[in-house]
Amino acid sequence: MSVNNAMTADFLRSAYGGESMAHMRYLIWGEVADKEGFPNTGRLFRAIGYAEYAHADNHFRELGDQKGDYTVPAGAVFGVGKTVENLQGGIDGELHEIEQMYPVYLETARFQKEKGAERAFHYALEAEKIHAKLFKEAQEAAKQGKDYDIGGIYVCEICGHTATNERPDRCPICGAKEELYKAFKK
Numbered sequence: 001m002s003v004n005n006a007m008t009a010d011f012l013r014s015a016y017g018g019e020s021m022a023h024m025r026y027l028i029w030g031e032v033a034d035k036e037g038f039p040n041t042g043r044l045f046r047a048i049g050y051a052e053y054a055h056a057d058n059h060f061r062e063l064g065d066q067k068g069d070y071t072v073p074a075g076a077v078f079g080v081g082k083t084v085e086n087l088q089g090g091i092d093g094e095l096h097e098i099e100q101m102y103p104v105y106l107e108t109a110r111f112q113k114e115k116g117a118e119r120a121f122h123y124a125l126e127a128e129k130i131h132a133k134l135f136k137e138a139q140e141a142a143k144q145g146k147d148y149d150i151g152g153i154y155v156c157e158i159c160g161h162t163a164t165n166e167r168p169d170r171c172p173i174c175g176a177k178e179e180l181y182k183a184f185k186k
């Protein structure tokens, strides 16, 4: 399994960089939320951070045997503030991926007949739509000084699909079975 076209390979490396940084940023913002007394919001950051790890993992693996050192340009949101602001950073980052980055990457992979990259970008794009929605809901609560009212959070290890309150029987994005969901419970 390896990518053949340079443009798709560049996009895989960039997406790997962006997802790696999102993973780390959400862990940091999760700790901030915990300290502010918002444990569910902290847990949401950690669960979504795990989904970004799954995306980075997919992008990295799709590069296959393309070894070597690269300087990787990738978008990332910076800044640590209050949880309301950090959630805005989360929303902004996810929306960039949904509206700009992944649609372009996905079309390029499709055009270049890079099936593996196309799948990896599709998985990420669909999962990020849910992330933006969850961050918006958490932010609505945080604006009122409240924690996000949420039960278990379940993340598909294959594609990063993120479900709340109930573990899905099957992943609606990639078709994985329920055992492949990682649980982030209270």
Ligand SMILES: [Fe+2]
Pocket: 048, 051, 052, 094, 127, 128, 131
């Ligand atoms: Fe995301």
Ligand SMILES: [Fe+2]
Pocket: 156, 157, 158, 159, 160, 161, 171, 172, 173, 174, 175, 176
């Ligand atoms: Fe999935």
